[in-house]
Amino acid sequence: MNRPPTIKDVAERAGVHAATASRALNPATRGMVNARTANRVAEAARALGYAPNSAARSLRTRTSSVAGVLVPDLRNPVFPPIVRGIEDGLRDAGYMALVGNTDGDPERERELVTAMRGRQIDGFILATSSRSAAFAADVAVPTVLVNRRTDNGGIPSVTADNAAGIHLLVRHLAELGHTRLGHVAGPRELSTGWERYRAYLDATASAGLEPVVEFADAFTETAGHAATLRLLSAHPELTAVLAGNDLIALGCYSALADLGRTVPGDVSVTGFNDMPFVDRQRPSLTTVRIPHYDLGREAARLLLERIAAPDSPAKRVVLPVELVSRDSTAPVKS
Amino acid sequence: MNRPPTIKDVAERAGVHAATASRALNPATRGMVNARTANRVAEAARALGYAPNSAARSLRTRTSSVAGVLVPDLRNPVFPPIVRGIEDGLRDAGYMALVGNTDGDPERERELVTAMRGRQIDGFILATSSRSAAFAADVAVPTVLVNRRTDNGGIPSVTADNAAGIHLLVRHLAELGHTRLGHVAGPRELSTGWERYRAYLDATASAGLEPVVEFADAFTETAGHAATLRLLSAHPELTAVLAGNDLIALGCYSALADLGRTVPGDVSVTGFNDMPFVDRQRPSLTTVRIPHYDLGREAARLLLERIAAPDSPAKRVVLPVELVSRDSTAPVKS
DNA sequence: TTGTATGCGTTATCAC
């Protein structure tokens, strides 16, 4: 229970000065020191179970090898694989992740950003709303957006190809004979909601179909339920509904059940994300698979790149998606 | 993009010495300083957007207000709500969470523990296997176990009442007329697996039933599938299967389907955890609900307590559980 | 009540 060994202890044991021990232990400066003494130092460090005090190092070097990761809520099944990917990606470079939940509340978000900055983090990975992102960019800490992006593209981002996904879904439904497709869109304020909405307008336009849209207040089942009821009371003729994401799609399921319409008998439903267990819903959900884990890993890579070269141009990585056809879509009733 | 303000800047602006500013800003020492100067300092700090440099503070005080949180894999749906609860619980006290995934690999776990210790964390919350816990306890950093515990009770822990849950399930099945109950247990090495297994033996014994057990290699659907096949090939007479957790129960579903047995028509199945979306499986799963979020919050509370008083006796908190009866259990066929 | 002095452990800069 006595104090952990310091570099001074290591140096003493190896019969060198602390500065030399520091150089010997740091891979980047190892070259400056005689190979034999370097070995002696390494040996001493191992014998003592020496681990550098990161607070001291951090104070001196102004880096911490810690990244701040902000998500709205870890309980949203989209985020765990992303965060896991981030963690794995960071770890390879000796970085760790400080994780915070914002509940989408800008106030809370700002608090967290401030608190994390105070903790000398080297960068941010944000999976939160776009307004906050702008704020974080403000703070001059390397920042990467994951699964979200800002309109102007000033901040590096990693997203799934939302537009391609929507086009795949529209084509899929068109091939099943549907011509009256509604869209229960996610919130306009979130880039995912917005991009999918825009893509829906595009895709229906180029297919010569009439767009019919209702916005959900949030990417939740409850909001999806409410929006679907609004959509179908105004447009009972719809035979297919594209939901803004899987949770909204589950809301569609229950809303349609309330209305006495069957899925996919009366109405086909599609989701977005292919989150865990939607393959086991009743009916199993036709959706677009986005590579959550890879999104996270790529975001980590981008952040590390950014930390290494803060003034490099902001990359925007878009990862491919894939249509997953299941039981919630069927040919239109004649 | 210039350097963030230091306490010296604040002091200068307030026309006092840095030491006074430090005292004024620290709630614990605020009493030592004149209220008016304290206000002046606070004002200056606000104006400058001052945030204390945690590396410096940490170096000086040997505390970091950061806790290490280790889980096997965040993608396992049990953990996100726990981690969220931890985060919320820590935040109230100004703490943040450094999150790491171990994949249940003791090697990786040790690496993470070492790395986090090097980062001056103030404590650990472990949701990982028990052997590692013993190791972590070794390192003389305050540690709390969540959803796991060690046999000897030397480490504070927060768990759900596994025994009570199993008894509820056995009684439920007995009331439905089942007398041939099998158990697909989780790994013996994990306290959850072990405790539920022991409770199953207890509960069947006191009901005068014959225990029939098969161990799954892991708390996964795949392992549950395999173990269920073994169990039923040895004991085709079973009319009910208690799975070690929900994922294993999903493995039971698919294994029973492979064997041409229906759920709950031929065999009733129960899970444990009530993880998200098992209410929407086909059939919806009868299971035991454990308070994941509260488990995390309570663990955070316990850790903070422990940090404040490291030599206090190790509490073991057991949270109540609740039977959730759904469609995967039905009266036994006559 | 406030100011002065010192040290936490590390690394960068200088001198040898």
Next chain:
DNA sequence: GTGATAACGCATACAA
């Protein structure tokens, strides 16, 4: 190639 020294920003024991 190595040693001496200073500085990172903060908090505290001591002096005033």
